[in-house]
Amino acid sequence: MITARNLTKSYRKKDVLTGVDLDLEAGGIHGLLGRNGVGKSTLLGIIGGQIKASSGELRVFGEQPWDNARVMDAVALTGVDTPYPGAWSGAAILEAAGLRYPRWDEDGARSLVDDFALTGALETRYSFMSRGQKAMIGIVVGLASCAPLTLLDEPYVGLDTHNRRVFYEHLLAMGESGRTFIVATHHVHESAKVLDSFLILGRDGRIARHCNAADVADEYVVLSAPALPRIDEALDLRGSAGLQRALVPRSAAAGVGVVRKDTADLDDVIGAMLEAS
Ligand SMILES: Nc1ncnc2c1ncn2[C@@H]1O[C@H](COP(=O)(O)OP(=O)(O)OP(=O)(O)O)[C@@H](O)[C@H]1O
Known part of the structure; x- marks a missing residue:
């Protein structure tokens, strides 16, 4: 159309x-x-x-x-x-x-x-x-x-x-x-x-x-850890002292070692995409 x-x-x-x-x-x-x-x-x-x-x-x-x-x-x-x-x-x-x-x-x-x-x-x-x-x-x-x-x-x-x-x-x-x-x-x-x-x-x-x-929300997970490795595909989320959080495509998150993985929220994904756009 x-x-x-x-x-x-x-x-x-x-x-x-x-x-x-x-x-x-x-x-x-x-x-x-x-x-x-x-x-x-x-x-x-x-x-x-x-x-x-x-x-x-x-x-x-x-x-x-x-x-x-x-x-x-x-x-x-x-x-x-x-x-x-x-x-x-x-x-x-x-x-x-x-x-x-x-x-x-x-x-x-x-x-x-x-x-x-x-x-x-x-x-x-x-x-x-x-x-x-x-x-x-x-x-x-x-x-x-x-x-x-x-x-x-x-x-x-x-x-x-x-x-x-x-x-x-x-x-x-x-x-x-x-x-x-x-x-x-x-x-x-x-x-x-x-x-x-x-x-x-x-x-x-x-x-x-x-x-x-x-x-879109299924395609991303939120990784959090005191120090995250560099992940090129990451959409940055908030980071605070002692805790970094990154929004990462599920496929790219699979290889990342022991960090906490949470389901992404649609608002967070779109908000991070807007920030990165
Ligand atoms: N008729 C016009 N003459 C000159 N500049 C214009 C004209 N219309 C829009 N612009 C400029 O083009 C840019 C884009 O404007 P537009 O209104 O399309 O953006 P927008 O994404 O809808 O913005 P917002 O989210 O703030 O409503 C702005 O910098 C605006 O000043």
Whole structure:
């Protein structure tokens, strides 16, 4: 569904994406992770046809996406920076989304509005909405679009605990629908429950890792000992006086002598991958 080869994007003299290679098959919920400013929103904008890449190859549904109406009809991109007109009410935004997206699910939108208790905000001008209300409007648009490829850019910013749970429940319920979701997120712990895979965009502007959520914690163990030998494949974890801890691929840990080996925690693995990226 998405194939990228050596995709780059520079803003004036600033190189953001320097050679993204990516193969993503249709279906599932995928997290796009990376440190602040590495280019996650830029990459989503390029995939969604809204930002023009500087060079490289990109195919979304077999076509180049930039300004391509066929691709853009099948892709919804919403998030914290979606520039809805400030004078529009929530209801007007949802009505426009219903006209914009050919597969729009009116009942689904209503159910999300109910679950988010957003009815009151539907009459509020977008510019007067709270951050959380804006986030919920963006989520309703993205999820009810029924776009085969739905890109959510930090969709939960400003949501309280209850509404984040509502969001994840709806997203999870759609995970088996055949649709593909890419969620740019900094919330590894919360999102881990719904994600099928993690894409880590590194500080060098390339995809550093693409790992399957079901496998990643099994593939690593935590070694701890007063002094660990050097293990090239190790992802560093915390070390304190008298105790070193390293996150190591299970295969590389097999040959290490008498040290304590613990099962790795998904948060630790992803966190260490982000640090190393
Ligand atoms: N339109 C633009 N013009 C110039 N620079 C831009 C533009 N859009 C983004 N950038 C720069 O590109 C870099 C990547 O920005 P982007 O928003 O894609 O990162 P991000 O990974 O989504 O960040 P965050 O996690 O902080 O939201 C940043 O340095 C940003 O300042």
